[in-house]
Amino acid sequence: MKIFNAQQIRDWDAYTIAHEPVSSLDLMERASQAFVKWFCNQFVQTRPVWVFCGKGNNGGDGLAIARILSTGGYDVQVYTIDYPGKASADYSANLERLKSHITPTQIAAITDFPEVPEQVVCIDALLGTGLSRPVEGLLSEIIVKLNSLTNKIVSVDIASGLYTDQSNAQDDVIVKPHFTVTFQCPKLSFMMPQNAHFTGSWHVVPIGLSEEYAQQTPASYYFTEKKAAETRIQPRQKFSHKGTFGHALLVAGSFGKMGAAVLSGKACLRSGAGLLTMHVPACGYEIMQISLPEAMTTVDKHEKINTQLPELDAYSAVGIGPGIGKEQPTVELVEKLLDTIGVPLLIDADALNILSENRQLLDKLPAKTILTPHPKEFQRLAGDSSNEFERLEAGRQFAIRHQVIICLKGANTAVILSNGDVHFNSTGNAGMATGGTGDVLSGIITSLLAQKYPAEDAAILGVYEHGLAGDRAAARRGQSALIASDVVEYLGW
Numbered sequence: 001m002k003i004f005n006a007q008q009i010r011d012w013d014a015y016t017i018a019h020e021p022v023s024s025l026d027l028m029e030r031a032s033q034a035f036v037k038w039f040c041n042q043f044v045q046t047r048p049v050w051v052f053c054g055k056g057n058n059g060g061d062g063l064a065i066a067r068i069l070s071t072g073g074y075d076v077q078v079y080t081i082d083y084p085g086k087a088s089a090d091y092s093a094n095l096e097r098l099k100s101h102i103t104p105t106q107i108a109a110i111t112d113f114p115e116v117p118e119q120v121v122c123i124d125a126l127l128g129t130g131l132s133r134p135v136e137g138l139l140s141e142i143i144v145k146l147n148s149l150t151n152k153i154v155s156v157d158i159a160s161g162l163y164t165d166q167s168n169a170q171d172d173v174i175v176k177p178h179f180t181v182t183f184q185c186p187k188l189s190f191m192m193p194q195n196a197h198f199t200g201s202w203h204v205v206p207i208g209l210s211e212e213y214a215q216q217t218p219a220s221y222y223f224t225e226k227k228a229a230e231t232r233i234q235p236r237q238k239f240s241h242k243g244t245f246g247h248a249l250l251v252a253g254s255f256g257k258m259g260a261a262v263l264s265g266k267a268c269l270r271s272g273a274g275l276l277t278m279h280v281p282a283c284g285y286e287i288m289q290i291s292l293p294e295a296m297t298t299v300d301k302h303e304k305i306n307t308q309l310p311e312l313d314a315y316s317a318v319g320i321g322p323g324i325g326k327e328q329p330t331v332e333l334v335e336k337l338l339d340t341i342g343v344p345l346l347i348d349a350d351a352l353n354i355l356s357e358n359r360q361l362l363d364k365l366p367a368k369t370i371l372t373p374h375p376k377e378f379q380r381l382a383g384d385s386s387n388e389f390e391r392l393e394a395g396r397q398f399a400i401r402h403q404v405i406i407c408l409k410g411a412n413t414a415v416i417l418s419n420g421d422v423h424f425n426s427t428g429n430a431g432m433a434t435g436g437t438g439d440v441l442s443g444i445i446t447s448l449l450a451q452k453y454p455a456e457d458a459a460i461l462g463v464y465e466h467g468l469a470g471d472r473a474a475a476r477r478g479q480s481a482l483i484a485s486d487v488v489e490y491l492g493w
């Protein structure tokens, strides 16, 4: 699913209005009905609903939502806010329509703000995607009041005060909703961890905007849901054999960190690779043979770290990094690998830190190499950023400059392709914030590369599968009890 920016969303509305055709007032009605459908599934009719409306089209939605809920039997009150600025035409039209159902109460000063009983669900329809400047004055006082309540808050389209596609300043006043019900597509700002408080649990509801516009309009940002992930899967053919599915090489582990090698190796095999060879330091030989009998093992001459590059001819993809450490002989191994490799490559963990500390190696990265940094590793690679929008932009510039693919790990992991396009992941949960899950991801993606998935598909699909397995594991065990081995256990479609 494409993630459009605020201007594109306005154009999408206008295109739909012109080409369907449909009046903007009817489109607002459709959006409001879609919101109400979600709302009625979430909150029973006995919950009183208070709607707080600004004067733009977001406020217009609020007025229409109030009318539809009231007609549907909910006890609804409406609060309009008296602040400078002109009301939109569709707001005014909906205010007229509302009057035969509900008499709105105007808030002209913060002292007019009502006492809100505990059971009331508040709907935030103050400002939407038209936000163009920080919220001030009475509107900001209202937001502060709403945020001080313990009531459930549902934002219409986007939390009031939150920008759609750019960073807010740290001291901006923004609604902190429990839920956001957003129209047609997720918004870029929802993907940023810095905005977690300003989205709550968010849900997309379709409002029938033009499919044609969505298809023909280029976007730089995407949201990977089940359907988009599934189209990338290559089904296993009946007459295939283990050679069909490639031979992966994982260079992993060091003394005290053999677990990282085991986890990435297991994940690699569970993700469909035909064959796997693990290259590990001598101390890891028995560990590998016992814990992962399906894999072949080559041992380094060094007891505790990896220093030798195995002959690469036999392998269809290589993954390096989990648990390898940063000793000088390992740095030399990474350099030799970059000089000689002719098959797809994944670089993770300490191999990424080696790149950060030996920056001349960055120029040797083969095109479409997949890097899987967590935020700290990414910061070491690409430098500081003052907010997550800047960090994402730094990631895009890095990916374009070095022609690599970056999986910037976190909630909604951002897979940044070498053309700068970003695919945010939809699966995964906070239970996966635990040691070893990154090693599992390395194994999955290396496995897909070995099976000859295009690097873009290996990254996008691998990240999706990893999160999906994590979600299944969390559903069985709960998030706190989840460990990386559980993610491996639940891999597979």
Ligand SMILES: NC(=O)C1=CN([C@@H]2O[C@H](COP(=O)(O)OP(=O)(O)OC[C@H]3O[C@@H](n4cnc5c(N)ncnc54)[C@H](O)[C@@H]3O)[C@@H](O)[C@H]2O)[C@@H](O)CC1
Pocket (backbone or CB within 6 Å): 010, 013, 014, 024, 027, 028, 029, 031, 054, 055, 056, 057, 058, 059, 061, 085, 086, 088, 126, 127, 128, 129, 130, 131, 132, 133, 134, 135, 136, 139, 156, 157, 158, 183
């Ligand atoms: N046809 C459409 O365009 C549709 C729009 N919809 C709704 O309309 C919203 C977008 O409508 P608008 O573009 O009117 O946007 P808003 O409802 O966000 O309001 C924008 C208005 O508020 C002013 N404004 C911007 N920042 C402000 C601030 N900080 N303080 C005070 N005033 C400020 C702007 O000058 C503008 O007049 C969407 O979020 C969605 O809720 C939906 O009804 C679906 C259809």
Ligand SMILES: [K+]
Pocket (backbone or CB within 6 Å): 058, 124, 125, 126, 127, 128, 155, 156, 157, 158, 159, 160
């Ligand atoms: K809103």
